[in-house]
Amino acid sequence: MKNKVILLYISAMATIAASCSKSIELTSPTLLPPEKFYKTEADINLAVTGTYSLLRANYSNYYLMNEVPSDNTEGHIESESGMGVWDKLFWNASTVTFENIWINYYNTISQCNLVLSKIDGVTFVKPDTKAQYVAEMKFIRALMYSELVRSFGKVPLILDFVSNDAQVFSYLRKPVRDVYAQIEKDLQEAESGVKEVYTSAGDKGRVTSVAVKALLGKVYLYQKNYPQAEAKLSEVIKNKNYGLMTNPAEVFSIADEYNKEIIFTVQYSRLLAGAREGSPFAGQFLPELSGLNSVSNSSSNIGTLDLYRAFEAGDKRKDLIHVFIRKDAIDSAGVDFYYVTWKFFDNPPSNGDGENNWIVIRYADVLLLYAEALNEQGKWELALDEVNKVRVRAGVRALAKTLGKEQTRIAIKKERRVELCYEGHRWPDLVRWGDFMDVLNAYNTKYWRGAFPPKEFNKL
Secondary structure: OHHHHHHHHHHHHOOOOOOOOOOOOOOOOOOOOHHHOOOOHHHHHHHHHHHHHHHHHHHOOHHHHHOOOOOOEEOOOOOOOOOHHHHOOOOOOOOHHHHHHHHHHHHHHHHHHHHHHHHHHOOOOOHHHHHHHHHHHHHHHHHHHHHHHHHHOOEEOOOOOOOOHHHHHOOOEEOHHHHHHHHHHHHHHHOOOOOOOOOOHHHOOOOOHHHHHHHHHHHHHHOOOHHHHHHHHHHHHOOOOOOOOOOHHHHHOHHHOOOOOEEEEEOOOOOOOOOOOOEOHHHHOOOOOOOOOOOOOOOOOEEOHHHHHOOOOOOHHHHHEEEEEOOHHHOOOOOOEEEEEOOOOOOOOOOOOEOOOEEEEEHHHHHHHHHHHHHOOOOHHHHHHHHHHHHHHOOOOOOOOOOOHHHHHHHHHHHHHHHOOOOOOHHHHHHHHOOHHHHHOOOOHHHHOOOOOHHHHOOO
16 A cells, blocks of 8 residues: 555645646645545545555654653764753753644544545445545544543544634643543444455555554553453454564564554655655664765664663564664764664665654554553463563563562563564653653653643643
8 A cells, every 4th residue: 555655645735737628637635625625435535545644744753752752762862952852851842843743643633534524425336445434534533642642631632624723723622531532432433444454455554453453452551441451452462364473673674564563554655766755764763974874864763771781682672773883973972882773774765765664553562562451450371471472582581470460560561662662662651651750760740741832722
């Protein structure tokens, strides 16, 4: 689906050549008012495809808010400014990135709402196609709200297409429980509308019922609804279409981006070099002036020594971190080494043209979430079975079944750290566990949530 998304998105953005009768007339929801678009099944298909493309803006800097503030990585470690505000927790309500994140998430929600508001007025050849599009929009909307509520707490809950500022200003922040209730509703309704796997190359990357189950299970877990989380996540684990890759490095192969471990991913492509439809990670995650690839690098997600030391001897996952000596020319931070992830390595022709997708949900993550749900209910022996699947794949010894609940909890937390490092899970984990203060130990709990963008605050 990756190239299909890119091509359809570019088509949607094209200018309509109305003055030339022999030219192909391209209908675009960005250039036509909604009442003149969304008339046919093809229109809806184009709009749904365009919604997937919006996810790229949401996840291109996802690591910045969800990995860099933690003990795992640092951002732009040569400077106190710019991305350095994230790893040093210098952010406040005026930090521009918060506003960008907020806008990008709500732009995507708005597109979902628009499609959902128009789809009933369109005739479909197959009812299943309509059901699929509805389910995809509800999943993406739920995904966006799950990120918003986790990052900001109470947020406006907008479920209808909003066409003017007066309507926008009428939406107030809703309690966290209300937002989660809507997320659950969207996911429960979406589950039956999509397939559990898509085999056609053109459909790779679409939302599946397994992705819906995985996100719903995660949402339950975040609310400490452990029995519900266990039940839903177990459905994912039992699905034979998904599983662990043999070697951790295989998970991130550009040549096999839809391997059996990938449950949901945001798609990028350098199909058209310079079109900025590719991913930025190859440049962002390598050290400045390193020359490790042909693009400019920015040291935006560099590992810490503490993370590097968290791996056990013989752990294959440690091989995905390459250690480089810092150059004198950029040694102002006083750090001797770079701990660079190879999960996202690529050599694109230019910045923003990487081929790497951003993995939102993968099988190992689900195994560890499932283990957590089991352990919190006192089923630590069963939980350790799941943890050990991940550990054995990584080449380290299985943990003994005699650990007990508290020691198993510690083991799960450590395993999530080393398995999912650099992927945007560490900060949310620390916050939801309440471990932020113990781990970072010098910051006020006011930083547990993102600062509410002042422009949005003034609207309320």
